[in-house]
Amino acid sequence: MSRTKVIPIPVMGRHTVNAYLLLGRRPVIVDAGTPGSGRRIHDQVAAHGVDPADVSLIVVTHGHIDHFGAAAELHRLTGAPVAGHVADLGPFRAGRAREPYLPTGPMGRLMARHRNLHLKVEPFEPEVLVTGETDLEDFGVTARIMPTPGHTAGSISVLTGEGDLVAGDLIANSFFGLVQGRPANPPFHDDPLLNLASLRKMLALDPTRLHVGHGTPLEPDRVRRWASREHRRLSRLERTGRIRTRTEAGTA
Numbered sequence: 001m002s003r004t005k006v007i008p009i010p011v012m013g014r015h016t017v018n019a020y021l022l023l024g025r026r027p028v029i030v031d032a033g034t035p036g037s038g039r040r041i042h043d044q045v046a047a048h049g050v051d052p053a054d055v056s057l058i059v060v061t062h063g064h065i066d067h068f069g070a071a072a073e074l075h076r077l078t079g080a081p082v083a084g085h086v087a088d089l090g091p092f093r094a095g096r097a098r099e100p101y102l103p104t105g106p107m108g109r110l111m112a113r114h115r116n117l118h119l120k121v122e123p124f125e126p127e128v129l130v131t132g133e134t135d136l137e138d139f140g141v142t143a144r145i146m147p148t149p150g151h152t153a154g155s156i157s158v159l160t161g162e163g164d165l166v167a168g169d170l171i172a173n174s175f176f177g178l179v180q181g182r183p184a185n186p187p188f189h190d191d192p193l194l195n196l197a198s199l200r201k202m203l204a205l206d207p208t209r210l211h212v213g214h215g216t217p218l219e220p221d222r223v224r225r226w227a228s229r230e231h232r233r234l235s236r237l238e239r240t241g242r243i244r245t246r247t248e249a250g251t252a
């Protein structure tokens, strides 16, 4: 076992959209940014003293284009295989997210109108198809891919041996990272209850920190308190039939 360090790679703004660099025996990239950001990610990886050709894997946390928009480009620039969950293969292969986006609140309702979310980007085919918990030791990091469905059916997180959880959009910072350190839903969830169940499952593993796609790292205790409030809020909505969930069978 060797230490695996988690380094944020800003893709848009300082914290608005993040990818991550995991440094172990070999480097692994988590998430592939917005369309056209491949070079920016590549150059930042190099600036951390990593030869991009040494990157062993690019893990894509889910099928939204701010996370896989530059996957094909980054694959070309590094030569590394891309890993993604089988349940989001549809978006990866189509180069676009499932429509419509299901807003978690006013922010999502506003953002859903933004044309950049509905772009078609270059598709990719994951060479490493994730179907369950996956050990990344063979890729040079002491870490595991953990399926955390709910935000999308194929959402995954990466948990390192030190307890850092690179969580994609399982949780975010308030207002898409503008209010730093305050846990909040990202603008959209395909299945809010399933996402909360995935989040609680990860919290039960006692992560030391949560590194998110949008915002700065979150303290687990603060996320626990948020999750309890969110549980009460969703329970109220559920009782009155006001939760919208993407109803599609499994893996389309």
Ligand SMILES: [Zn+2]
Pocket (backbone or CB within 6 Å): 062, 064, 067, 151, 169, 186
């Ligand atoms: Zn997302």
